[in-house]
Amino acid sequence: xxxxxxxxxxxxxxxxxxxxxxxxxxxxxxxxxxxxxxxxxxxxxxxxxxxxxxxxxxxxxxxxxxxxxxxxxxxxxxxxxxxxxxxxxxxxxxxxxxxxxxxxxxxxxxxxxxxxxxxxxxxxxxxxxxxxxxxxxxxxxxxxxxxxxxxxxxxxxxxxxxxxxxxxxxxxxxxxxxxxxxxxxxxxxxxxxxxxxxxxx
Ligand SMILES: [Fe+2]
Numbered sequence: 469x470x471x472x473x474x475x476x477x478x479x480x481x482x483x484x485x486x487x488x489x490x491x492x493x494x495x496x497x498x499x500x501x502x503x504x505x506x507x508x509x510x511x512x513x514x515x516x517x518x519x520x521x522x523x524x525x526x527x528x529x530x531x532x533x534x535x536x537x538x539x540x541x542x543x544x545x546x547x548x549x550x551x552x553x554x555x556x557x558x559x560x561x562x563x564x565x566x567x568x569x570x571x572x573x574x575x576x577x578x579x580x581x582x583x584x585x586x587x588x589x590x591x592x593x594x595x596x597x598x599x600x601x602x603x604x605x606x607x608x609x610x611x612x613x614x615x616x617x618x619x620x621x622x623x624x625x626x627x628x629x630x631x632x633x634x635x636x637x638x639x640x641x642x643x644x645x646x647x648x649x650x651x652x653x654x655x656x657x658x659x660x661x662x663x664x665x666x667x668x669x
Contacts, residue, residue, distance in 0.1 A: 473620070481600065481627060482545050482636040486537070489632025493588045499530045500563040500588070500655055511562070514644075518570035525561040525657065534586070534657065535559055541636060542582050542661045556666050561659035566595075566648050574601060574644035580660035583643075584636040587629050589655040596646030596654065597626040603641060629654070 486492055503521050504510065510519040525531040539557045546555065560580075566572070577583045585598060602623045612621045626646075627635055637643070639660060648654045 475620075479600075479603065479638065479641060481625075481641075482541070483627070484541055484634050484636075485630070486632045486634070492533075493631055496531075496534060496588050496657070497655060500565065500657075503563060504565060514573045514575045515564060515566065516571045516573060518564055518566035518572070520565075521563040523560040523562045523660075525563060526559045526659075531561065531657075535561060538584065538586070538634075538659055538661065541584075541634060542663070545582065545636060546663060551663065552665070554666055555663045558662045558664065559659055560661075561657055564654075564656045564658060566645070566654040566656075568648050568651055568653075570654070571596065571647040572645035574642055576642045577639040577660050580639040580662045582636050582661040582663075583639045583641070584634060584659050584661075586634040586657045586659075587631050587654075588657065589631060589653065590629050591650035591652050591654075592629050594650035595629055595648050595652075596650075597629055598635065598643055598645050599624050599626045600637065601642040601644075629656075 500521070504519055507521070508519075511522050513520050526535045538559055538561065542557050546557075564572075605623050611623075614621050617623075
């Protein structure tokens with residue numbers, strides 16, 4: 469007797485790796501440390517012992533190429549999910565410098581279709597991973613009596629950090645970042661994207 473599972477209501481994390489990551493990341497890294505020099509306190513948010521820029525990278529000239537790439541990635545994902553044509557993709561992006569000992573508390577991003585992270589400089593795997601929590605966990609009556617988790621029973625999934633790697637996921641997917649246990653900063657840019665109908669007037 470064959471029993472065939474069909475996975476319904478899947479959650480997705482989309483991944484891409486930029487071919488020109490070495491040169492692209494070198495220039496982003498310079499710009500991000502320059503931002504921190506200008507604003508050493510940064511913004512307090514989910515970051516624990518880290519530095520976070522304001523959510524305005526998308527309006528800074530030196531991050532235009534980055535912003536364009538994020539929008540292109542989200543457009544491609546939207547196409548794959550039959551989004552309407554000619555949508556606007558409104559981006560908010562911010563930089564993170566998480567030194568050794570820093571982490572990000574678990575959170576989600578309301579009011580956006582996509583959230584994501586792009587890794588610029590880190591030492592993996594010691595720098596810690598982003599982890600996602602099953603959004604259905606809160607509504608479960610029981611946990612499963614498992615010896616080893618499967619894709620179906622797991623409550624948490626880690627994704628590997630890698631310089632030049634971007635992960636994009638739905639804004640409602642709860643996530644956090646493990647503590648940086650390496651001896652160097654973990655530098656990344658996080659973002660939210662809200663898709664909307666263009667003004668036809
Ligand atoms: Fe986040």
